[in-house]
Amino acid sequence: MAGPILVFDSGVGGLSVVASLRRQLPDAALAYACDNAMLPYGVRDDDWLVERILAVCEAAVVASGCIGLVVACNTASTLALEALREHLAVPVVGTVPAIKPAAGMSETRHIGLLATSATVARPYTLRLIREFAGDCQVTRIAADPLVVEAERWVAGERPDPDVLRRTLSPMAEMVNLDTMVLGCTHFPLLRDWLVAAAPRRVRWVDSGDAIARRAGQVMTDRDCRQGRETGWVTAPSEALSRGLSGFGFTETRLLSLG
Ligand code: DGL
Numbered sequence: 326m327a328g329p330i331l332v333f334d335s336g337v338g339g340l341s342v343v344a345s346l347r348r349q350l351p352d353a354a355l356a357y358a359c360d361n362a363m364l365p366y367g368v369r370d371d372d373w374l375v376e377r378i379l380a381v382c383e384a385a386v387v388a389s390g391c392i393g394l395v396v397a398c399n400t401a402s403t404l405a406l407e408a409l410r411e412h413l414a415v416p417v418v419g420t421v422p423a424i425k426p427a428a429g430m431s432e433t434r435h436i437g438l439l440a441t442s443a444t445v446a447r448p449y450t451l452r453l454i455r456e457f458a459g460d461c462q463v464t465r466i467a468a469d470p471l472v473v474e475a476e477r478w479v480a481g482e483r484p485d486p487d488v489l490r491r492t493l494s495p496m497a498e499m500v501n502l503d504t505m506v507l508g509c510t511h512f513p514l515l516r517d518w519l520v521a522a523a524p525r526r527v528r529w530v531d532s533g534d535a536i537a538r539r540a541g542q543v544m545t546d547r548d549c550r551q552g553r554e555t556g557w558v559t560a561p562s563e564a565l566s567r568g569l570s571g572f573g574f575t576e577t578r579l580l581s582l583g
Contacts, residue, residue: 329354329554330544331391333382335366336472337479337565338510339397340572342420345533346395347573350541354554357574358385362560365472366400367441367509374443378405379412384582385557386413393544395536396420397510400441403449418540422450422508423532428458430528435462435501437527439493440508442467450508464499468492468509474518475511479571480564484515489522497524507531 330346332339336359343355360366360381366374378401386394393416396402396409402419409417422444427436436458444450445465454463470492474484496502505527507513513531520529556574558565559582566577 328390328392329356330393330395330540331356331358331385331389332395332397333358333385333401334398334510335360335400336364336476336511337514337568338472338475338512339395340479340568341510341513341531342395342397342533342536343572345537346540349534349537353544355573356385356389356391356555356557357569357572358382358389358557358580359565360559361562361565362558364476365441365469366398367443367469367472369443371404371443374401375405375408379408380582381559381580382409383412384580386415388557388578388580389555391415393418393540395540397536399444399508399510399532403444403447416543418536418543420510420532420536421453423506423530423535424450424453424463425457426535427504427506427530428461430530431461431504433501433503434460435464435499435503437496437499437502437505438463438465438508439468439471439505439512440465441469441472444508462501464495464502466492466495468512471515471519472509472511475514478514478518479568481567484518486518486522489515489518493519493523496527499525502527504528504530
C-alpha cells in the first residue's frame, strides 16, 4: 500500500504539525485537507462538528488515497477521534493539548492552557488535567481570536499585535505561571508573535513533535514515499493556496463532499 500521510485541520493550523512531520519524516509524502469553508471549529456546536469532521475526513481520505490520517486539530481530536477511528479504514493519529509534558516541565506547578473555547471546556481536556496535572494549578484561556490571526499570518498579512496582547492579557495576573500549553495547532504558527505580546516570560509547549513521532511509529510499515503533495480545501481561496504552497502543497484542489 502506498500513498501520502494526510494531515487534517479546520484551517492552516495543521501546517504547524506539517513542519514537525517534514523534519522527522523527511522522505514521507504528505497531503493536507482543511475545512476552510467552516472555519473556525472552536465556536461550533459539538453534534454538528462530529458529523462535519466525519464527512470531510472520509472524503479527504478517499480523494487523497492516503495511507493514514493525522488529525492535526485539538478541537476535532478531543471530540471526534473515536468516531473517526470507527469509520475510517486507515490508521488515525490525533492531537491533544500537551498538558502532560507541560506538567512534567513546570517548576512552579502553575501551567496555562491556551486553546479554542471548545477545547478548554471539553471533558477530554478536563480528564487530561486531572490525570496528568493533578498537582498543578491549570489556568485555561479561550483564545479563539488567535485562530483568525494565524490564518492572516499564513495568508501573508501581519497579525494584529493588539489582538494578541488583549488575548494574552490574563497572563499578567498569573505571577507563578511558568509554562503555557499551545493547545490549538494554529498557535505555534504565531509563536514569535506570542512571545513578543505576552505580559510575562514563560515556556511555550505544543504537541507538534510528539504527533510527528507518533505518526512515524503508526505508519512506519506503510509506504508513504509516493503520492502527490496536494492541499484539499472546502472553499476556493487564493490566499490559502499561496499559504499551502509555502509548506510544499503546490497543488490545491476543491474537496467534494458528495
Ligand atoms: N487548529 C484547531 C485546533 O487545534 C482549531 C481552530 C478552529 O477553531 O477552527 O484546535
